[in-house]
Amino acid sequence: MVPASAGAAAVRAAAVIPAVLLVLFIGLLWLLGLACGKERRRYVTTLSQQAMDAVGVLLHGPAVGSR
Secondary structure (H helix, E strand, C coil), X not given: XXXXXXXXXXXXXXXHHHHHHHHHHHHHHHHHHHCCCHHHHHHHHHXXXXXXXXXXXXXXXXXXXXX
């Protein structure tokens, strides 16, 4: 029989693997942006920030707003 914690570990791994791949892609995109002009660098920075927000949601879940 599989322990209950194995299911939780599988769910965590399923979220971490895409997050790590996304972070690597963001890093490569950011390095490419360094070689570009000012306008493209700003575009790459904005895109990278949005992608990092997506990684945060993958790892920590959606932010809960206080009312």
